Amino acid sequence: MTRSTEDGGRRIRRVTLADVARRAGVDKAVVSRVVNNDPLLNIRPETRARVLAAIKELDYRPNAAARSLRTTRTGTVGLFIPDFANPVYAEIITGAETAAAARDCVLMVGSSTAGGSARGYLDLLGPGRVDGLLLAGGAITDEEQAVLADRGLPWLFVNRRGGGGRHVVLADGLAARIAVEHLVELGHRRIAHVGGPADADTAQRRRDGYAAALRAGGLAEDPRLIVQGDYEPDGGARAAHRLLDGPEPPTAVFVANVTAAIGVLSALQAHGLSVPDQVSVVAVHDLPLAAHLVPPLTTVRMPLQALGARAVELLLSAPADQPVEEVVRDPIELVVRHSTAPPPH
Amino acid sequence: MTRSTEDGGRRIRRVTLADVARRAGVDKAVVSRVVNNDPLLNIRPETRARVLAAIKELDYRPNAAARSLRTTRTGTVGLFIPDFANPVYAEIITGAETAAAARDCVLMVGSSTAGGSARGYLDLLGPGRVDGLLLAGGAITDEEQAVLADRGLPWLFVNRRGGGGRHVVLADGLAARIAVEHLVELGHRRIAHVGGPADADTAQRRRDGYAAALRAGGLAEDPRLIVQGDYEPDGGARAAHRLLDGPEPPTAVFVANVTAAIGVLSALQAHGLSVPDQVSVVAVHDLPLAAHLVPPLTTVRMPLQALGARAVELLLSAPADQPVEEVVRDPIELVVRHSTAPPPH
DNA sequence: CTGAAAGCGCTTACAG
DNA sequence: CTGAAAGCGCTTACAG
Numbered sequence: 001m002t003r004s005t006e007d008g009g010r011r012i013r014r015v016t017l018a019d020v021a022r023r024a025g026v027d028k029a030v031v032s033r034v035v036n037n038d039p040l041l042n043i044r045p046e047t048r049a050r051v052l053a054a055i056k057e058l059d060y061r062p063n064a065a066a067r068s069l070r071t072t073r074t075g076t077v078g079l080f081i082p083d084f085a086n087p088v089y090a091e092i093i094t095g096a097e098t099a100a101a102a103r104d105c106v107l108m109v110g111s112s113t114a115g116g117s118a119r120g121y122l123d124l125l126g127p128g129r130v131d132g133l134l135l136a137g138g139a140i141t142d143e144e145q146a147v148l149a150d151r152g153l154p155w156l157f158v159n160r161r162g163g164g165g166r167h168v169v170l171a172d173g174l175a176a177r178i179a180v181e182h183l184v185e186l187g188h189r190r191i192a193h194v195g196g197p198a199d200a201d202t203a204q205r206r207r208d209g210y211a212a213a214l215r216a217g218g219l220a221e222d223p224r225l226i227v228q229g230d231y232e233p234d235g236g237a238r239a240a241h242r243l244l245d246g247p248e249p250p251t252a253v254f255v256a257n258v259t260a261a262i263g264v265l266s267a268l269q270a271h272g273l274s275v276p277d278q279v280s281v282v283a284v285h286d287l288p289l290a291a292h293l294v295p296p297l298t299t300v301r302m303p304l305q306a307l308g309a310r311a312v313e314l315l316l317s318a319p320a321d322q323p324v325e326e327v328v329r330d331p332i333e334l335v336v337r338h339s340t341a342p343p344p345h
Numbered sequence: 346m347t348r349s350t351e352d353g354g355r356r357i358r359r360v361t362l363a364d365v366a367r368r369a370g371v372d373k374a375v376v377s378r379v380v381n382n383d384p385l386l387n388i389r390p391e392t393r394a395r396v397l398a399a400i401k402e403l404d405y406r407p408n409a410a411a412r413s414l415r416t417t418r419t420g421t422v423g424l425f426i427p428d429f430a431n432p433v434y435a436e437i438i439t440g441a442e443t444a445a446a447a448r449d450c451v452l453m454v455g456s457s458t459a460g461g462s463a464r465g466y467l468d469l470l471g472p473g474r475v476d477g478l479l480l481a482g483g484a485i486t487d488e489e490q491a492v493l494a495d496r497g498l499p500w501l502f503v504n505r506r507g508g509g510g511r512h513v514v515l516a517d518g519l520a521a522r523i524a525v526e527h528l529v530e531l532g533h534r535r536i537a538h539v540g541g542p543a544d545a546d547t548a549q550r551r552r553d554g555y556a557a558a559l560r561a562g563g564l565a566e567d568p569r570l571i572v573q574g575d576y577e578p579d580g581g582a583r584a585a586h587r588l589l590d591g592p593e594p595p596t597a598v599f600v601a602n603v604t605a606a607i608g609v610l611s612a613l614q615a616h617g618l619s620v621p622d623q624v625s626v627v628a629v630h631d632l633p634l635a636a637h638l639v640p641p642l643t644t645v646r647m648p649l650q651a652l653g654a655r656a657v658e659l660l661l662s663a664p665a666d667q668p669v670e671e672v673v674r675d676p677i678e679l680v681v682r683h684s685t686a687p688p689p690h
Numbered sequence: 691c692t693g694a695a696a697g698c699g700c701t702t703a704c705a706g
Numbered sequence: 707c708t709g710a711a712a713g714c715g716c717t718t719a720c721a722g
Contacts, residue, residue, distance in 0.1 A: 014472070014497075016714095016715055016716085017715065017716065017717095026692075026693085027692065027693045027694075028693090028694095028715090028716080029692075029694085029717080029718080030691095030692065032717060033717090033718095036717085038718095041691090042692095043691070044691070047691085047692085061471045061472050062471065062472075062715085062716075063414070063471075063716070064413075064470075064471055064473035064474045065410050065411075065413035065419065065473035065714085065716090066698090066714070066715035066716040066717090067715080067716055067717080068409075068473075068698090069408070069410040069698050069699065069700085069714090069715080069716075070697080070698050070717050070718085071698085071716085071717065071718095072698080074410065076474075083435075084429070084434075084435035084436075084438045084439055085432055085436070085439070087432065089429075090428075090429035090430040090435075091429075093429045094430070094456065097455065097456060097458070098458075101469060104469070106453065106470060107453075107455070108421075108451065108452075109453075110442065111438075113439045113442070113443075124446060124449070124451055125409075125451060126407065126408075126409055127406050127408050128408040128409035128411065128412075128413075129409045152359075232633060233633055233634045233636070233637040234633065234637075236637075262638075263634075263637050265637070266638070266639060288430070288577060288578055289604070289607050289608075291611075292578040292607045292608045292611040293607075293611070293638075293639075294610070296611075359699095361700085362699065362700065362701095363699080363700095371708075371709085372708065372709045372710075373700080374701080374702080374709065374710080375708065375709080377700070377701060377702085378701090378702095381701085383702095386707090387707055388707070392707085392708085408699055408700070410698085410699080410700090411699035411700040411701090411714090412699080413700090413714090414699080414713095414714050414715065414716085415699080415713080415714050416701065417714080473715085
């Protein structure tokens with residue numbers, strides 16, 4: 001029987017498997033198998049048609065909680081990110097969401113801005129909520145990793161090489177080399193680097209790529225040209241100021257992140273330096289607004305959506321007890337705009 | 346008994362209420378009531394202590410699916426947004442997430458970039474997943490609203506006045522007035538407006554606020570100074586170009602959205618106009634990067650986090666069968682930077 | 691080819 | 707003050 005509850009005039013029906021079974025004149029088990037497309041089910045076409053009709057007429061939708069309880073599968077994947085305001089994660093989320101939907105899964109994104117640590121997020125989730133957890137970004141402590149392992153939940157680091165040997169990353173080193181080689185080809189010889197946060201794995205890989213590109217170009221690394229920043233405009237601006245206070249300023253800056261590069265651009269202007277006439281700037285990650293900065297920023301576009309999508313696929317398909325270490329190899333593209341040019345004179 | 350399954354060498358224990366009850370020497374019902382802090386439970390302190398100890402020793406966590414099935418409450422609220430890349434939603438999400446966590450709830454955010462429509466998102470969710478749905482932004486059709494009503498799920502529009510009379514919004518009109526009054530006070534008399542998308546309710550309210558401020562300042566509305574844009578840099582740039590192609594260009598521009606204003610700034614530069622010497626620019630919504638634009642952008646900071654938080658609170662507490670129409674009254678603040686100045690000569 | 695039954699892990703009226 | 711029992715809505719081995 002379809003239960004109807006009057007809730008202040010608003011009818012809240014809840015249609016169950018049993019309702020459909022009754023209507024179609026079959027057992028619940030049959031309906032369940034039809035709903036789930038059980039390949040082992042051998043059913044007369046007309047019976048199936050009757051079931052399908054009943055489902056449609058009653059507008060039946062399986063209850064996710066009941067299903068999860070029975071199967072211990074929830075059909076949702078968790079994604080933990082440091083901050084929704086960082087546009088880089090927006091693209092990762094979009095890719096992950098699409099991949100999840102393609103597998104009839106739903107994505108649950110949490111950030112550390114609200115819940116605090118990944119650990120707090122895990123506690124909030126508890127068992128029976130997600131089938132696995134994606135952890136993006138750099139703010140994961142060893143303690144949190146231990147908790148993860150203890151929960152018996154499949155997990156995967158996204159663009160961060162974790163201790164557990166379960167991660168999917170982008171070729172950040174390659175991205176850095178592409179950026180720096182672009183500057184070398186333009187003729188720059190004093191190429192500075194505004195790096196990312198010390199604890200970010202991406203920052204380290206980009207810094208390594210920077211070093212490799214300098215070597216490949218026959219240029220010596222100058223420690224005074226390497227300053228640490230973060231992935232925010234303020235941090236980029238502060239880093240640029242430190243760089244320009246040095247004795248012999250660079251003719252080009254490779255910034256580890258596009259958001260930080262916004263701060264770098266403004267700091268250069270504040271120092272009275274013209275981009276790209278006096279200093280060139282190139283950054284990792286492209287953004288719609290990069291084309292509208294002054295000057296339009298040259299960037300290296302990363303396959304962030306592919307990263308998010310691949311992360312979901314691996315989480316749902318790779319065995320949870322074995323290492324996964326994958327580098328997403330989708331194309332990385334140099335987007336040349338107007339912030340890079342040959343060095344002055 | 347604690348069931349242990351060997352999963353490729355990884356032990357996946359699942360501790361249930363029954364395990365805790367056995368260990369503490371009480372009935373499952375007692376443990377359940379202790380876990381849920383049932384005020385009607387009259388229990389000897391030492392018994393409670395024994396239960397609590399058992400919970401801790403076994404590291405018991407209630408299974409969310411089982412709980413949901415029994416109570417028909419999921420402890421999760423859904424939030425549907427148009428696009429994760431829009432930084433405005435990042436702040437709303439953060440506020441909503443915090444408010445949800447404060448109520449031991451989890452937030453599930455979905456976007457239309459992946460799933461398509463709000464309807465597709467609802468279908469993906471199905472029953473038993475969320476206790477209610479928050480719908481932010483403007484891309485909601487009447488058909489979707491009908492589906493919503495049919496699902497028997499509490500819902501609330503966020504910063505959009507929906508047909509159903511269930512919404513929480515910001516004082517967008519006031520924000521527009523604050524911005525335009527700032528320009529009027531600086532002495533501007535030809536104040537243009539780059540508006541938002543035609544179907545966005547926020548765009549309409551900001552436009553109304555713009556009109557009201559002009560009237561209050563004794564200025565006539567000039568239709569040639571009002572152009573439609575959207576909430577993206579490209580749209581802002583295109584709108585600004587159209588504005589400047591007119592016969593008598595404005596001395597100031599009020600932009601409906603900070604992201605669009607980035608495009609407006611670049612378009613003004615492309616026309617050889619200096620900001621703020623020749624044209625002033627002010628926009629709704631503040632962003633960390635606004636301080637690093639060239640020139641640093643004057644904005645109107647909106648209480649977006651408060652909006653997100655209030656939305657969750659209302660969704661979870663307001664009766665689902667009655668209209669809710671609330672305007673969040675947290676302070677709206679003019680952030681004066683360097684993109685606004687008195688008009689030339 | 692289809693049905694009956696057990697059970698996933700909880701909560702909640704009810705009994706004592 | 708605590709326990710026994712029913713049941714939320716499914717799925718899945720098993721019986722016939």
